[in-house]
Amino acid sequence: MAAALQTLGGGIGITLHWIAFTPTIEQQATEEQKKKWLKLAQDVAIVGAYAQTEMGHGTFVRGLETTATYDPSTQEFVINSPTLTSTKWWPGGLGKTANHATVMAQLYTRGKCYGPHNFMVQIRSLENHQPCPGVTLGDIGPKMESNGNDNGFARFDHVRIPRENMLMKFARVEADGTYVQPPSSKLAYSNMVYLRGTFVMSAAQALASATTIAVRYSCVRRQSEMKPGEPEPQILEYQTQQYKLFPQLAAAYAFWFASWFMTQQHGSITGSMEKGDMSGLAELHALSAGLKSYTTAVTARGIDVCRMACGGHGYSHASGLPALFGGAAALCTAEGENTVMMLQTARYLVKCFAQSQAGKRLTGTVAYLSAVQPSPVAGNRNMSDLGTLVAAFQHRAARMVRHAAMQMQGEMQKGKAREDAWNSCSVLLIKAAEAHVHSFVVRNFAETVQTVEVDESVRAVLTSLCQLYSLYGITEHAGDFLKDGYLTGRDIDAASSHLSAMLARVRPDAVALVDAFDLHDKILRSVLGRYDGRVYEHLYEWAKKSPLNKSEVHESYYKYLQPFLKSNRAKL
Numbered sequence: 001m002a003a004a005l006q007t008l009g010g011g012i013g014i015t016l017h018w019i020a021f022t023p024t025i026e027q028q029a030t031e032e033q034k035k036k037w038l039k040l041a042q043d044v045a046i047v048g049a050y051a052q053t054e055m056g057h058g059t060f061v062r063g064l065e066t067t068a069t070y071d072p073s074t075q076e077f078v079i080n081s082p083t084l085t086s087t088k089w090w091p092g093g094l095g096k097t098a099n100h101a102t103v104m105a106q107l108y109t110r111g112k113c114y115g116p117h118n119f120m121v122q123i124r125s126l127e128n129h130q131p132c133p134g135v136t137l138g139d140i141g142p143k144m145e146s147n148g149n150d151n152g153f154a155r156f157d158h159v160r161i162p163r164e165n166m167l168m169k170f171a172r173v174e175a176d177g178t179y180v181q182p183p184s185s186k187l188a189y190s191n192m193v194y195l196r197g198t199f200v201m202s203a204a205q206a207l208a209s210a211t212t213i214a215v216r217y218s219c220v221r222r223q224s225e226m227k228p229g230e231p232e233p234q235i236l237e238y239q240t241q242q243y244k245l246f247p248q249l250a251a252a253y254a255f256w257f258a259s260w261f262m263t264q265q266h267g268s269i270t271g272s273m274e275k276g277d278m279s280g281l282a283e284l285h286a287l288s289a290g291l292k293s294y295t296t297a298v299t300a301r302g303i304d305v306c307r308m309a310c311g312g313h314g315y316s317h318a319s320g321l322p323a324l325f326g327g328a329a330a331l332c333t334a335e336g337e338n339t340v341m342m343l344q345t346a347r348y349l350v351k352c353f354a355q356s357q358a359g360k361r362l363t364g365t366v367a368y369l370s371a372v373q374p375s376p377v378a379g380n381r382n383m384s385d386l387g388t389l390v391a392a393f394q395h396r397a398a399r400m401v402r403h404a405a406m407q408m409q410g411e412m413q414k415g416k417a418r419e420d421a422w423n424s425c426s427v428l429l430i431k432a433a434e435a436h437v438h439s440f441v442v443r444n445f446a447e448t449v450q451t452v453e454v455d456e457s458v459r460a461v462l463t464s465l466c467q468l469y470s471l472y473g474i475t476e477h478a479g480d481f482l483k484d485g486y487l488t489g490r491d492i493d494a495a496s497s498h499l500s501a502m503l504a505r506v507r508p509d510a511v512a513l514v515d516a517f518d519l520h521d522k523i524l525r526s527v528l529g530r531y532d533g534r535v536y537e538h539l540y541e542w543a544k545k546s547p548l549n550k551s552e553v554h555e556s557y558y559k560y561l562q563p564f565l566k567s568n569r570a571k572l
C-alpha cells in the first residue's frame with residue numbers, strides 16, 4: 001500500500017477507496033453487509049470515500065455534528081448536516097471521484113444520542129455521477145501536496161438511507177429502534193487504528209525513498225577539496241554529510257521493522273477481538289497512535305534533512321524531495337493529528353504506571369515500566385553494546401513516564417481537577433510518550449537484527465546500523481539520559497565516539513543499504529536518486545521540459561516586460 005501511495009504521487013481520487021473505504025467495510029460491516037458491498041468495492045464497481053472529518057471537528061470525533069436519526073416508521077436513518085461546521089471536509093476522493101461514502105455521524109434512536117457510528121451513504125448517481133438528491137458535494141481546493149487526490153466537502157439535507165446501511169458488525173439498531181451496545185464503544189474507531197498502523201509503513205517507505213535519493217546523489221556529487229590539490233571528493237565522504245544522512249537511513253530501517261511488528265500485532269489482537277477478547281485493544285490503540293505520530297514526525301524532519309543534504313538541487317522538484325516532504329507532512333496531520341495521537345499514548349502510559357504502582361505486573365510493550373529501577377546505579381557502561389543501549393532507552397522512558405505521572409499526581413494533590421492537571425503536564429506527557437515509542441523502536445530494531453538469517457555479513461551491517469541509530473538517539477537526547485545520572489558525561493562522550501566510528505563503518509555499505517530498499521526509478525521519481533547515477537544529463541533534460549521552455553521568448557515578455565522595459569528606456 002505504501003508503494004502504491006508513492007507510485008501515485010501521494011494519492012489520486014481512488015486512494016482512500018483502497019486505504020480507508022474498503023477496509024472500513026471489511027472491519028465494520030456484518031457478513032451480510034459485506035456480501036452487499038465488499039465485492040463491489042474490491043472490484044471498484046463502486047468508488048468510496050471515508051467521510052469523518054468535518055469543517056469544525058477532526059480530532060474530537062465525539063464533537064462531530066452530522067446526525068443519523070433513526071425513523072422506525074420507515075426503518076430508515078435520516079442523515080443531516082445541521083450547521084455549516086458540520087459539513088464533511090477533507091475526505092479524500094469525496095470532491096469529484098467517489099459515488100459512495102462511509103459517513104461518521106451521531107446516531108440518534110428513540111430520542112437518545114449514542115455517539116459517532118459509521119453509515120454507508122450513496123452520494124452520487126451510478127448512472128451519471130450527479131450528486132444524489134439532498135447531497136451537496138465539491139472539492140476543497142489545492143493543498144500543500146497530494147493534489148491528485150480530490151479531498152472534498154459534503155452536506156446532507158435529510159438524506160434517507162435504509163436501516164441496513166448502518167455498519168453493524170459491532171453496534172446495532174433493531175427495526176423497532178432498540179440500540180444494541182457493541183462490546184467496546186471504541187470499536188467504531190477500529191478502522192482508524194488499522195490505518196494508523198499502515199502510516200508507519202508509509203513513513204518508513206517515504207524515509208527510505210528520501211535516503212535513497214540523498215545517499216545515491218551524495219556519491220555522484222563532488223564538491224570542495226578535502227586536502228589541498230586532491231580531486232574533489234564525493235560529498236558522502238564528509239563526516240557531517242554522513243551524520244545528516246545515516247541516522248535517517250537507520251531510522252528508515254527501524255521504522256520498517258516497527259511496521260512489521262505493528263502489522264503482526266494488529267493481526268493477532270484483532271484476531272483475539274474477533275473471538276470476543278477485547279483486552280488487547282487499549283495497547284493496540286496506544287502503540288499504533290504513538291508509532292504513527294513518532295514515525296511520521298521523524299520522517300518529515302528526516303526528509304527535509306535529506307533535501308538540505310542535496311544542496312540547491314534538493315530544493316528542485318527534480319529531486320523528488322519536496323513532494324516526499326509534502327506527503328510526509330500530510331501523514332503527520334491525517335488520521336489523527338500527531339500531538340493528539342501522542343497524548344493518547346501518554347494516557348495509556350499513565351494508566352499503566354498507576355497499575356504498576358499498585359503492584360500489577362505489566363506485559364507487552366510496557367512491561368519494562370515495572371521492571372526498570374527508579375534509582376540508577378551509575379557506572380562505566382559499554383556504549384557499544386546493543387543490550388546496554390536498549391536498557392538506557394528503557395530507563396530514560398520509564399523515568400520520564402514516572403516523572404510526568406508524578407507531576408500530574410502532584411498537581412491533583414494541590415487541588416487541580418484531573419483534566420487541568422493533565423493539560424498543565426501535557427508537554428511532559430508528550431515527551432514521555434515519545435521516549436516510550438523511541439525506546440520501543442530501538443528495542444524492536446535490536447531484536448529484529450538478531451533474528452536476521454540471510455547471512456552473517458548482513459547481520460553485521462544491520463547491527464552497525466542499529467547501533468548507529470541508538471547512539472544517535474542518545475547523543476541527540478543526552479540531557480534525558482544524564483538527568484538522573486543513569487548515564488554519565490563520560491558515557492555520552494563514549495557514545496559520541498562510537499557514533500563517529502559507526503558513521504565510518506556504515507559508509508562502505510551505504511549504497512547497498514539504500515539499494516536494498518529496492519525502490520524502482522519509477523517509484524522514486526527523482527533525477528538525483530537515479531539508479532544509474534546519470535544525474536547531470538537528466539537534470540538538464542528535466543529542466544528543458546519546464547513549461548517555461550516551451551517557447552524561446554515567453555508570452556509574458558510581450559505582455560509585460562517588453563512594454564515595461566520600453567517605457568523605462570524612454571525615460572532615460
Ligand SMILES: CCCCCCCCCCCCCCC/C=C/C(=O)SCCNC(=O)CCNC(=O)[C@H](O)C(C)(C)COP(=O)(O)OP(=O)(O)OC[C@H]1O[C@@H](n2cnc3c(N)ncnc32)[C@H](O)[C@@H]1OP(=O)(O)O
Pocket residue numbers: 001002003005006010011016020050052053058059060061062092146186189190192193201202203205206281282285324326327328330331333334335336337340344347348
Ligand atoms: C509511501 C511513501 C509515500 C509517503 C507519502 C504519501 C503521502 C500520502 C499523503 C496523503 C495521505 C492520504 C491518506 C489520508 C487518509 C486520512 C484519513 C483520515 O484522516 S480519516 C479521519 C481520521 N480522524 C482521526 O484520526 C480522528 C482522531 N481522533 C480520535 O481518534 C479520537 O477522537 C480521540 C482518540 C482523539 C479522542 O477520542 P474520544 O472518544 O474523545 O476519547 P477519549 O480521549 O475520551 O478516550 C476514551 C477512551 O477511548 C480510548 N480510545 C480512543 N480512541 C481509541 C481507538 N481508536 N481504539 C481504542 N481505544 C480508543 C482512549 O484511549 C480512552 O481510553 P481510556 O481507557 O478511557 O483511557
Ligand SMILES: Cc1cc2nc3c(=O)[nH]c(=O)nc-3n(C[C@H](O)[C@H](O)[C@H](O)COP(=O)(O)OP(=O)(O)OC[C@H]3O[C@@H](n4cnc5c(N)ncnc54)[C@H](O)[C@@H]3O)c2cc1C
Pocket residue numbers: 016020050051052053054056057058059060089090091092146151330333334335336337338339340343
Ligand atoms: C491530506 C489529508 C487527508 C485527509 N483525509 C481525510 C479523509 O479521507 N477522511 C477524513 O475524514 N478526514 C481526512 N483528513 C482530516 C484529518 O483526519 C484531520 O485533519 C486530522 O484528524 C486533524 O484534525 P483537525 O483538522 O480537526 O485538527 P485540530 O484538532 O483542529 O488540530 C489543530 C491543533 O489543535 C491541537 N489539538 C486539538 N485537540 C487537542 C487536544 N485534545 N490536546 C492538545 N492539542 C490539541 C492539535 O495538536 C493541533 O496543534 C485529512 C487531512 C489531511 C491533511
